[in-house]
Amino acid sequence: MKTTRTALVITISAALIAFGFNQLIIPHQMISGGISGITMIASYATGLNIAWLFFVLNVPILVWGWMVLGTRFIGWSVVSVVMTTVALKIIPVYPVVTNPILGAVFGGVIVGIGSGLSLREGGSTGGFDIIASILSRKRDISVGMLLFFLNAAIIAALGMMNQNWDIALFSLLSIFTTGKVIDVVHIRHVKITAFIVTNDPDALLSALLTMQRGVTVIRTRGGYTQTERDMLMTVTTRYELAELRNRIAKADPRAFVNFVETVGVMGDFRKSDP
Numbered sequence: 001m002k003t004t005r006t007a008l009v010i011t012i013s014a015a016l017i018a019f020g021f022n023q024l025i026i027p028h029q030m031i032s033g034g035i036s037g038i039t040m041i042a043s044y045a046t047g048l049n050i051a052w053l054f055f056v057l058n059v060p061i062l063v064w065g066w067m068v069l070g071t072r073f074i075g076w077s078v079v080s081v082v083m084t085t086v087a088l089k090i091i092p093v094y095p096v097v098t099n100p101i102l103g104a105v106f107g108g109v110i111v112g113i114g115s116g117l118s119l120r121e122g123g124s125t126g127g128f129d130i131i132a133s134i135l136s137r138k139r140d141i142s143v144g145m146l147l148f149f150l151n152a153a154i155i156a157a158l159g160m161m162n163q164n165w166d167i168a169l170f171s172l173l174s175i176f177t178t179g180k181v182i183d184v185v186h187i188r189h190v191k192i193t194a195f196i197v198t199n200d201p202d203a204l205l206s207a208l209l210t211m212q213r214g215v216t217v218i219r220t221r222g223g224y225t226q227t228e229r230d231m232l233m234t235v236t237t238r239y240e241l242a243e244l245r246n247r248i249a250k251a252d253p254r255a256f257v258n259f260v261e262t263v264g265v266m267g268d269f270r271k272s273d274p
Contacts, residue, residue, distance in 0.1 A: 009121045010080050016114030017125060018087030024107030026050070027095035031171040032111060032178070033151025035061065035127030051088035055081060058126040065130040074130075080118050081126040100170050108174040112181025120185060151175045191262035193235050194244060198255040201230040207247040208234055235262060 021032060021040075029044060031037040039053035058081045066074040097103050115125050124130050128150050152172060159168030198204050201217060208215050216233045236244055241259070248255055 006076060006121045007079065009117055010076060011083050013114040013118040013121075013125070014080055014083035014087045015091070016110050016117070017084050018091045020107045020110035020114065021050075022088060022091045022093045023096045024103045024110065025171075025174060026093050028100040028103045028170070029167055030100065030104060030107070030174060031155065031167070032107075033128070033154055033171065033175040037151065037154050037171070049089075051085050054088060055085040061127060061130050065124075065134065068134050076118075076121065077124045077126055077130060080124060084125060100166075101173070104170040104174040105177055108177025109181050111174075112178035113185060115178065116182040116185025119182065151179075191235055191237060192241055192244075193233065193260045193262045194248075195258040195260070196232040196234075196248060196255050197229055197257075198232065198252045199229060200252045200255075201232060203251040204232055204248065204255065207251040208232065208244070211236065211243065211247070 021036065025032055026040065031040045035057050036054060039050050039057055042048060042053055043050040062074055062078055062081065065077065095103070097106070118125050131150065152175065155168050155172045155175065159165045196204060197220060205215060205217070213234050213236050218231045218233060219228060220231045221228050234244075245257075248257055
């Protein structure tokens with residue numbers, strides 16, 4: 001069931017991205033940035049099909065990601081790239097709106113939702129999504145904003161090369177909107193600290209350590225009962241909060257848990273696969 005759900009969400013994600021490209025961004029000769037943007041530039045210059053260019057240029061990045069990020073993430077990313085290629089072929093290039101600002105904003109929103117859904121399901125739309133995911137494993141940074149800065153460099157180069165700053169700035173607006181929407185949908189970079197007071201620390205430790213997060217055991221004493229108990233502290237991401245709740249409930253349903261949103265972390269915070 002989980003595999004079917006993931007495949008369905010990634011298919012919807014691909015359709016959203018292709019719709020945003022073909023009916024909101026490409027008709028106004030704008031660029032989405034990243035590999036998609038490079039394929040659009042190449043297509044505008046040569047007349048080659050964007051869908052096939054998108055697929056071919058993603059292949060070497062998928063191979064790199066396979067070596068660094070693992071088979072599950074890249075496996076679903078391959079599915080996403082293939083489905084996006086098919087959707088780009090099926091959905092016609094037709095301007096839904098005539099105003100380029102509306103195309104930039106709403107194209108960015110739709111592409112951001114599609115990209116965020118794919119990332120949230122454990123895959124990506126290929127291209128700079130994979131590059132950003134590789135880099136975000138090394139640094140505690142927002143995937144969406146990292147994508148924005150990577151893509152902004154391409155947009156700036158396009159503007160200087162073609163001297164068409166209207167299109168470049170509209171494209172930059174679209175990319176910025178996409179990045180912000182990705183961060184709303186793909187919430188993995190938001191940290192949560194859990195303080196768990198339990199009578200069965202061993203069972204909880206066994207359940208939590210398999211999530212590949214560090215756990216600190218702190219000896220505490222109840223202010224009213226004066227009873228000594230162990231409190232477990234762990235830092236995870238908001239995206240994994242549901243899984244953390246389920247594991248705590250199964251290991252010790254009577255545990256007292258306080259979840260706190262964390263402003264930031266320093267030190268060795270082990271990041272999970274994107």
